[in-house]
Every structure is written in structure tokens, then in C-alpha cells.
Amino acid sequence: MFTSSAISRTAGLLTIRSGLFEASFNVKAGGRMSQLAHEVYGHVLVPMSDDPFDKQDWPRAGAFPLFPYHGRLKRAELVTEDQLFQLRGNPYRNGDAMHGPAQRRPWTIANHSASVLSMSLEYEADEDWPYSFRAVQHFSISDQRLDVTLSLLNRSARPSPAGMGWHPYFAVGSGVELFCDAHESWSLPTPGSKDDPTLTLLQSASFGIDPQAKHLSKWSRASFAIPTGCVSLLRTSALEYLVLHRTEAYLCLEPVSHLSGALSLPSHLRTSAGIMELAPGEMMVGGVSICVGRQPSSNNINEFQ
Structure with missing residues (x-):
């Protein structure tokens, strides 16, 4: 973890690079970022291997998109005001649906240059999700910062x-x-x-050193030290929830737009848990940045120019 000169290049992957910082992507394997590494600060993300994997049981490496929801959808049942949709369940998650279908579809390159990559997914309603949508991931890299912008457009004729x-x-x-x-x-x-989620106000910014799982909200920055400096995740727009899942081997910090499992809540609780209802043609947008180097003194993104 976090060794210097860590970048390894794999044939067939798309890359963007600025100075010593590089990101690689496997667009066809669910629009995944397969590697993010800096030649001084080392691997920022767990690098993905070239091995094939079951789309329902993804590797714990790289980074993948979460559209049009994240977390578990219990019994793979989506209940709207006037209809119940029985979606395809995940056999590795007790038949629940999880993390949306976008990471199990090939994406399309929209724009690729030396330091910028945009990819899109034109999703047609099916047994995994009953609404058509367009999802876009936009990545821009500078010498010590990766900017990520996500957008979701409802292409269906109904909310x-x-x-x-x-x-x-x-x-x-x-x-x-x-x-x-x-x-x-x-x-x-x-x-x-049948209980509702409960909220606790936090008194400390430290989450310690141990494996744990937390569901957080109203955040703007998360950071941890590495031998050569610091890694920070900054929220730049929307995505007010953060899932923290830590094991002995890796740390997931998942910026998301809603509380995990919110789609399984009663409809009157979904809005307060962050679920949006997009009208036909309506779009939602959010963004984060990953920064490596010195410990930031504020959330000002200009510190990492």
C-alpha cells in the first residue's frame, strides 16, 4: 500500500495523466476506474487485476459508478406510488438488488484527451431497473488532484x-x-x-483506525495520512451522504446522493433520506475530488491547483 513508483500500465486500458498522477479505466467493465496512482505517493486506490470477474460479485478494487441508486434494495422490490416492480435480485446478496445496474453494463467513451475522460451509459429500462436513463462520468486530472463529476438524466416518459x-x-x-x-x-x-433510520449528531472528526461501517451525512472532507503525505476526498457539489466501510485491507469512502437502502424505505421517508424524483428530462449532478500531497487546511479546491 502506498509505495512509490507504483504506476503499472496494462494494455487495453484508457488512461489520463498529468505530471506524475495517472488514472486508468476499463470502460467496458462497468465504467470502472481500474487504477489511480502517483509516482511519489503510490497507489491511491487498490489496483484492479486483469482477471475476469462475476458482474454480480465485483472485485474489491478500483472504483465504480453507482447509478441510479446505491445500497441494498430489499427483496429486489421497487415500490412506487402506483406500482410494484420485481427486479432481478443478486444471488450473492440474499436476493436483494444492490448498487444499481450501471456497473454491470459497458459504457461508451464520450471524450478522451491526455488529462480528461468522459464516459456515458444510455440505459434502457429492463428487469434490473424499470426506467431509462443517461448516466455520465467525467474525470479530469491535474498534478495532484482528480476531479469526478457525475450526472443522471431521466430519459423515461414518467417520473x-x-x-x-x-x-x-x-x-x-x-x-x-x-x-x-x-x-x-x-x-x-x-x-x-420496520423501524426507521435514526440520526445521531457527531461530536468528533476522528473515526479511529479500526475496521467499521458508518453511514454519514453533511460532510465536506475526509482525509487520512500516508507515509509521504495525505490523501483527501473533497465534496465539491451535491452528494451529501458518505458511506464509510473499512476492512483490514481497504477503505471505502463512497460519496452518494442518498442514505444507503433509502429505496426500501416507505415512500414518505425517501425524500428526507436523499432520494430524488426526477421528472422526464430532468437531471441531477454531483461531484468530488481526490487530492494527494500535503494536508489541506480548508475545503478550498484552489489549494490543489
């Missing part, structure tokens, strides 16, 4: 519940203290429970 996010696996496990300025932490109901 659609909607959410989005991004799921990176940072190359740091337990033993390194994590800081995040989130104001709120959520406790989610246990499977089968």
Missing part, C-alpha cells in the same frame, strides 16, 4: 426515483487514523425490521 454515487476502494486498511467533518451519523434498520 423516476433517482440517486447516484461513486464507490472507490482506497489502498489503506486499518491502523491509519481517518478524519471526516461529517455532522451526522445514521443507524440503519436491521433486515426485516
Whole structure:
């Protein structure tokens, strides 16, 4: 983890690069970022291997898009005001649907230059999601910063519940203290429970060094030290929720637009949990940045120019 001169290049992957910072992508494998590494600061994300994988049981590496929702959809049932849709469940998740279908579809390159990559997915309603949409991921890299912008457009002729996010696996496990300025932490109901999520106000920015899972909101920055400096995740627009999932081997910091499992909540609770209802032709947009180098003193993105 975080060794210098860490960039390794694999044939067939698209790359963007600025100075010593490089990102690689496997567009056909679900629009994934397969590697993010700096020649001084090392691997920022756990690098993906070239091995094939089951689309329903993805590798814990790289980063993948979360459209048009994230988290579990219990029993793969999507309930709207006037209809129940039985979606295809995930056999590895007890038949629940999880993290939306966008990461299991090939994406299309929209724009690619030395330091910029945009990719899109024109999704047609099917058994994984009953609404058509267009999803876009836009990546721009500079010497010590990667900017990520996500957008989701409802292409259906009817309103659609909607959410989005991004799921990176940072190359740091337990033993390194994590800081995040989130104001709120959520406790989610246990499977089968009819309880509502409960909210706790946070008193400390430190999340310690141990494996854990947290569901946070009202955040703007998360950061952790590496031997050569610091890695920070900055929220630049929308995406007010953050999933923190840490194991001995990796750290997931997932910027998302809604609370995990929000689509399984009663309809009157979904809006307060971040789920949007997009009218036909309506779009939602959000963004984050990953910065490497010195410890930032503020959330001002200009510090990393």
C-alpha cells in the first residue's frame, strides 16, 4: 500500500495523466476506474487485476459508478406510488438488488484527451431497473488532484426515483487514523425490521483506525495520512451522504446522493433520506475530488491547483 513508483500500465486500458498522477479505466467493465496512482505517493486506490470477474460479485478494487441508486434494495422490490416492480435480485446478496445496474453494463467513451475522460451509459429500462436513463462520468486530472463529476438524466416518459454515487476502494486498511467533518451519523434498520433510520449528531472528526461501517451525512472532507503525505476526498457539489466501510485491507469512502437502502424505505421517508424524483428530462449532478500531497487546511479546491 502506498509505495512509490507504483504506476503499472496494462494494455487495453484508457488512461489520463498529468505530471506524475495517472488514472486508468476499463470502460467496458462497468465504467470502472481500474487504477489511480502517483509516482511519489503510490497507489491511491487498490489496483484492479486483469482477471475476469462475476458482474454480480465485483472485485474489491478500483472504483465504480453507482447509478441510479446505491445500497441494498430489499427483496429486489421497487415500490412506487402506483406500482410494484420485481427486479432481478443478486444471488450473492440474499436476493436483494444492490448498487444499481450501471456497473454491470459497458459504457461508451464520450471524450478522451491526455488529462480528461468522459464516459456515458444510455440505459434502457429492463428487469434490473424499470426506467431509462443517461448516466455520465467525467474525470479530469491535474498534478495532484482528480476531479469526478457525475450526472443522471431521466430519459423515461414518467417520473423516476433517482440517486447516484461513486464507490472507490482506497489502498489503506486499518491502523491509519481517518478524519471526516461529517455532522451526522445514521443507524440503519436491521433486515426485516420496520423501524426507521435514526440520526445521531457527531461530536468528533476522528473515526479511529479500526475496521467499521458508518453511514454519514453533511460532510465536506475526509482525509487520512500516508507515509509521504495525505490523501483527501473533497465534496465539491451535491452528494451529501458518505458511506464509510473499512476492512483490514481497504477503505471505502463512497460519496452518494442518498442514505444507503433509502429505496426500501416507505415512500414518505425517501425524500428526507436523499432520494430524488426526477421528472422526464430532468437531471441531477454531483461531484468530488481526490487530492494527494500535503494536508489541506480548508475545503478550498484552489489549494490543489
